[in-house]
Structure formats: C-alpha cells, structure tokens
Amino acid sequence: MTSMRGVVGCLVSGLMALSGCADSPDEPGGSSNRWGEARSALSVGTPERVRDIRSPVSTPSNDGSSPGDVVKIGNTFFFAASDARHGEELWASDGTPAGTHLVRDIHPGPEGSGMRQFAVMNGVLYFIAFDGGTREQLWRSDGTPEGTRPVAEQGPIVDGASFAVMGDALYFAGGEGEEVSLWKTDGTSAGTVLVKDFDPNGPSQLQRLVHVNGTLYLVARDGVHGKELWMSDGTEAGTTLVKDLNPGGADTWFEQMVEFNGALFFLAEVPGHGAELWKTDGTEAGTVMVKDINPGIDPSFPYNFQPVGSTLYFSAYHGAFGYELWKTDGTEAGTVMVKDINPGAEFSEPGNLQDFKGTLYFTATDGVSGRELWKSDGTEAGTVRVIDVRPGAEDGMSSSLTQAGGRLYFVPPFSLWSTTAELWTSDGTAAGTVALRNFSVGSGGYPIRLPEDPVSADTLFFSANDGVHGLELWKTDGTLPGTVLVVDVNPPDRGSAPRFLMDVNGTTYFVATGDSGTGLWKSDGTEAGTVRVKEGFSAPFRELRAVGNALFFSLQSSSVFELWWSDGTEAGTRRIKPRPGWSWSPSWNLTEVNGMLYFTSSAGGGGSELWKSDGTEAGTVQVKDIRPGSSSSLPQNLVNVGGTLYFTADDGVNGLELWKSDGTEAGTRLVADMVPGPGSSSPSLLTVVEGHLFFTASDEEFQREMWTLDASGAPRRIPVSAPGASGSWPEMLTGVGNTLFFVTNTFTTLELWKYDGMSEGATLVSRGRFEAIYSLAAVGNTLCFSAREAESGTELWCSDGTDAGTHRVKDILPGPLGGVERTPLLGLPEGLLFFRASDGVHGSELWVTDGTTAGTRMVGDIAPGTRSSDPRELTRSGQHLFFRADDGTQGAEPWRVPL
DSSP: OHHHHHHHHHHHHHHHHHTTOOSSTTSSSOSSOTTTTOOOGGGOOOOEEOOOOSOOOOSOOSSBOOOOOOEEETTEEEEEEEETTTEEEEEEESSSSTTOEEEEOSSTTTTOOOOEEEEEETTEEEEEEEOSSSSEEEEEESSSSTTOEESOTTOOOEEEEEEEEETTEEEEEEEETTEEEEEEESSSSTTOEEEEOSOTTSOOOOEEEEEETTEEEEEEOOSSSOSEEEEESSSSTTOEEEEOSSOSSOOOEEEEEEEETTEEEEEEEOTTSOEEEEEESSSSTTOEEEEOSSOSSSOOOOEEEEEETTEEEEEEEETTTEEEEEEESSSSTTOEEEEOSSOTTSOOOOEEEEEETTEEEEEEOOSSSOSEEEEESSSSTTOEEEEOSSOSSSOOOOSOEEEETTEEEEOOOOOTTOSEEEEEEESSSSTTEEEEEEEEOTTSSOSEEOOSSOOOSSOEEEEEEOSSSOEEEEEESSSSTTOEEEEOSSOOOOBOOOEEEEEETTEEEEEEEETTEEEEEEESSSSTTOEEEEEOOSSOEEEEEEETTEEEEEEEOSSOEEEEEESSSSTTEEEEOOSTTOOBOOOEEEEEETTEEEEEEOBTTOOSEEEEEOSSSTTOEEEEOSSOSSSOOOOEEEEEETTEEEEEEEOSSSOEEEEEESSSSTTOEEEEOSSOTTOOOOOEEEEEETTEEEEEEEOTTOOEEEEEEOTTSOEEEEOOSSOBBTBOOEEEEEEETTEEEEEEEOSSOEEEEEEOSSSSSOEEEEESOOSEEEEEEEETTEEEEEEEETTTEEEEEEESSSSTTEEEEEOSSTTTTOSBOSSOOEEOTTSOEEEEEOOSSSOSEEEEESSSSTTOEESOOSSOTTOOOOOEEEEEETTEEEEEEEOSSSOEEEEEEEO
C-alpha cells in the first residue's frame, strides 16, 4: 500500500488546509468552497421535465389505499392509509375530499412506516411507527407535519401489546420480544420514563394494560411468580402483584379484561378450574372467581364481554347447554344464562355483542335459522331474533356488526365468487333493517371493512371497494345519498414512472411505462432525443448494466428469466438465448469487467453459477461450475478490481468464501479459506478504493471485522479497536479518494471510522455523536453523509476525517426531526452533492450543496407548496443530472438539471 500512503498523506494535508474555511456557525472557518476547485451549488441550473412520456389517465387505480381504523380528535379524523408514493402513512381528514391530506411521510419513500396501535391522550394522537432507522418508536401527532415526531429519540423500542391512558400519562410496554418493561410518557422526551422492570434477568412478557378508576392493571412475570395480575399507580413502589392465582412460578392464563361497575372482570384459568369468570377490586381478598360456570376442570371460556347498564353480558360454555348468552351483576347468584337459544348442547355462539340504545344486540343461530341479528333485554322472553336476513339455514350475519349515529351496520356473508357484497343498516327493528349499498368483491380481499369502535356520533367511517377506486375510505349517515367516498388516497397511476436510470457514455437509458405499455427508453436530455428503444417485453425488468457503448439488462417474473443486450436501437435490442433445450434461471449481479458482462445464473438443470457474456449467444457461457451438479455455489457480491473479478461463492467444501476470476475456468479459484473447512467467513460488502479491495468477513470466533488483501493477494484483517462481543460489524463502506470510510455498530455505540493505509489499523473519526447514520457519499475528496442526532434530527454532515472537522452543513429543518430524508446521496467529483430534503415549507424536493451553508439550497420547487415531487433515481449523464419526479399534474416523469 505504499502508493496509497503517499497519496493519502497529501490528501489529509490538503483537507486540513481547507478546514479553516466556512461562512456560518455550521462550518469551521471562512467562506471558500470546501472542495477547493469544486463548482458552486449556485451554478446548478433549473430542473425541467425532459418529456411527458405517458398521457395523464382518468381511470382510477383499483389498488386502493386500504385505510385502517379511524380515530377522531376534535373535528379531525386520523387514519393510516397507503399510496404508491409514500406507502402506509398517517392521514387526516375533516370528512371532505379537500380536507383529507397526508400528515407526514414518516418513512420517506414507498416503503411506509407501518404505523399501528393508535391511542389518544390530551388531544394528541400516539402510535407506533418505523421511520427507516433501526427500530420502531412511539410517535405523537397534533395533525401538523412539524408536530408529528418521535416522543423520545432515546426511548425504548415500543412493543405493540397495548396502550393505556391514565391521568396525564400514556402507559406502554417498552423493549424487544419478551424482554419488555412498563414505561409511561407525558408526551415529552424528558417525561418518557421507566416505571418498572419486572424481571431484569428474564422475559417479563408484559401485556394487557387496562385502566380502571385510577388504577392500571396489567399481566407480567417478575422471575419469582409466573405470569400474573399486577396493578400500578404509575410509580415503581406502587406497582405491585395483585394476587398469585397460580402459586409459584407457573403462569396463569388471562384474557378478556374489561371494566365493569368499578372493578376489573377477566377470564383466568387456575389449578382445579378451567378458564372461568373472575373479578378484582385491586386487593388480594377482592380478587375472586365470580362463578364456576362449567363446574370442575373443564372451562366455560367466558368471552365477548359487553356492559349494558348494570349488567355485563358475555358468551360462555356449559356442558349441558353449549356456548350460549350469559349475564352477571358481579355476584355468583347473579351470574346466569340468559337463554338457551340453540336448545340442548348445541351452540348458538353469541358474538358481536353491542350496547345499542340500552339494549343488547348480537349475532347468534338458533339451529333453525343461520347466524342472524338478535337482541335481549336480559330476560329469556325478551331475547329474540330481530330479523332473518337470509331466510332458512343460510347465515345472514357475518363477524361484522357495529354502530354509529343511532343505527347498526353489518355485512352479510358473501362468497369469494360473488361480484358484490352488501352493506346493511338497521334501527333495531325488522322493518328498519335494510340493504344500503352494494360494493365490489373484486379480485380478492374483503370489500367492506367495518370498524369495531366507531369514532363519530352521527357518521360511520369505513373502508370499502366500489370496484373503481379500490379499497378506500367511505362514510355513511345511514342513507344511500349519504354513503359516499371520502377521498381516493391512492389515485390513478399517472406518469410513466421512469426507473432503472443508467448512463451509457452520455446517454441515459431507463425503463418507463408509456401509453402503449412498459419499455426501454433512452434520452440525450432533449424532448426530441427522448425516445423509446423497444417495448413488448414478456416480464418485468430486474437489472441494467452498461458495458462499453452497449446495455445489458435482465427480466424476471415467476416463470420468465431472460438476459438482453441493446445497442440503443430497436433492431439492435435482442434477447440472448441459452443453448437449445435449456432455460435460464434468474440472472443477477450484472457486473462489467474488461468489456465483458459477468453474472449469476443457471441453465440446463445446473445450479446457480458464474457466467459471462459478450452480448452474443455464442459468447454467453458458464465460466466455471464451482459446485458441480444441481447444487449452487451462488456467486454474489461481484466486483471489478483492476480488471479481475472478485466475488463470494460456496463450493460445498470450503464454505462461503472469497473467490476471483480472470474469466477462464482455470483462472477462477478460491482466494483463501478464511475459516478452514466447511465453515464460512461469509465475506460481504466488497468495495473497491483506488484499486484496493475491502470487505467484511467473520473469523473462526465469529468476530465480524474489516478485511483487505495484502501485497501477495492474501486476506489481512484491518484492526478496529474496541470491537463488540461479536466484532465491530463494519457497514456502509465508502471510498473517498484513497481513504475508506465506514461505520461500525456494536449495538451499543455508533462510530465513524476511516482507513487510509498510513497505519496498520483503522482510525476513529467520531464516536457516540450520532443516533443513526443513513447514507455515505464521496463528494470530491470529502465524505458527506446523512445522520441523526438528538437536537437537530436528520441533517446533512461532512467530514475531513477528523472529529473536529466533522460538521453539519446546514440545519435545513430546525428541531428534532431534521429536513434530510433517508435516501441515497449522489456525490459528484466536482464537489456537488444532490439529495432529498424538506424544509417544512416545501415538500420533499431535490436539494444540492457545495459544502457551504449558503451553497445548500433547494434546486427547484417541482411540486409547488407543501406537496412533494418525490425525486429519486438520481443519475449523472454528461453535464446533466437525470432523475424521476412528479410535479403533481403529469405524474412521475423523467426530469433533468443542467450541471
């Protein structure tokens, strides 16, 4: 590495000389550009659409947004919904199309944040979401983008078992898997605190949080007792065991916990009895079985608890009567069967219990009719069927029964072969029970989804598919005119959605969906020069790779695997056919070495092996059958190192190790068996820096570390001090000039390191400064990256390789959220970096920086105002930056920015 040391020494000196330049508190020093001769970001041109490839369509998407249950706070309705651009995220609505909008794209891009478990406290919505970092967190929202943020950046991973609001605190289970503890929050980071760690040395299995009259009840294990009932006043000292129902270390089974008449009623199974009805007032003496409904060790399984006035109704099993409707006033004598609806030991299976206008409504079957709508006043005579929706033995009711605005709503069963499903409504009488509207069954899924807990006093919000818009949010007031679509969250698929942008010697190739279908396109940056190369392909595109002046690409579906070659003309775009009688397996890892394409594939019944192609059928051959027979060596991580192909493979003898090839069978060989025998070092993240190969691998002690090749070509470990118990786990390997930068994550501390060849081991750049680092990029001879810290959230940072020289470029969105999105950064050799960001005034747009605060700006407001153009697929071609963006009118189309 002599040459590397010499060059890096000059590089470091140059960077140190530049570190005294800045023009704001975010930069150390004066005002010159941080990359010396680099271009100013102010010289970057205005973005313009290259061509409108696909005409706007008026036919709505049939996918829908699949909205979840709705939560109401004041006059605003919150719900989770998914669209093609953002994935599943938080939306808000006032019940009108114009008043329905995305609150915040928590996990930028189409992946979505996977939000769940809504709770409301003091007019603020709380939920669990994943923002693209390392874990799910507890979030809060007041309905504004800036007010939608993590409750505590350093808080615990939130388990979704349950939330409970008591007083001015939200209680939740925090931890991973079964290793969870009881936490509470007042909505602030400082106010998010641990209440009690029940078992520091084992799984507490905390679950079922229920608030009853100022006391929090929950189920947990403490390492001494099994899973039992606990109570808490919100303090560690006040969190105590209620009663050890199953003495010793054995667990008690709890279900169906509900408040009734100031006490907690629940299902529990204890020795000597089956699962029966219990209650507690919070004292050991007051924790008793209400009644052994099915005497002995056989259970009654009380379920579907529903209070109505001073009576708690539920369904339960008795050996003589089957599953029937029961009620209790909280005493043993007052716990009785209401009616044997399906006489004898047969089941009526009461379900969907509802308190409707002070009367119990539910679904059941009497053995003559199918499952239908029933009601009860608590007496045998007053328990009657309301209506036989489907006369005869056919069921007229399904598992959906809900209410809003003084009316019941339900969906009768339907067949998957049906074309429609019906929404019915009822005022509680036979005459007032009618079909309201048909919806489309479509190609799968449930066409109507009714919420268990409606949120509006006069309007039912629900999800439905009308056969045109897909599964979207609807509302009804119980009339046909009042049953309307609220908003089409996932609207028509507009635009050509260009993807797989690839530069081939100054021409940009990409895949786009035009008016006549999906095809291969190319562009020179002008509208006239943006043309379709070929369309009519039999499978989706998988990968594109430039080789010289030509383009290779692969297609893959469940049954089609094809490799293609193109010279940029329709006639010169052809499929590379395998040998007669053979068929390809998936072809991937397309990598260019010395004008030849290398890739992983199989044909003729063999395993997945290393192949190469010169673009002709005759020149497309297997390089070597590394693992002979039908098994696969599965070459991966293909990389070009100075004209030699390096990759990883498993020959079935030496495990998964590092290999290299000169393109011949004889020249394709194992570099080293780093873990001797069948064990594997599993090399990965193969990265080339100035002709030197770096990678991560595990040794015989399963320590995952950084490696390179020495002068003889043998693997050599690069020491990284203070590794974790299982290594330093390097990731995000990025070359900047002659220096390798990488991040280590020992699961306790996040560190930024560099290796420049000037010493035996790596050098620490920064330790413990960031909560997360998302993307590294070389910008000229400087490293830039997006990272999150507690005070400023996710913003753009740059480093000269020292801790002192690692600085935030600009605080784009002040506050704990930050403005830079967690998407790949594109750095250019002349010292410009392009990235996605939102400053809180504009949506997600394309930004550029030259390393100075003044030179960090939005390139253009492509989708005006707070809307987002969602720029992606950033690709440099000649003196233009090409990318995909949506201006809100023409859909996602190809755009460019003059450099």
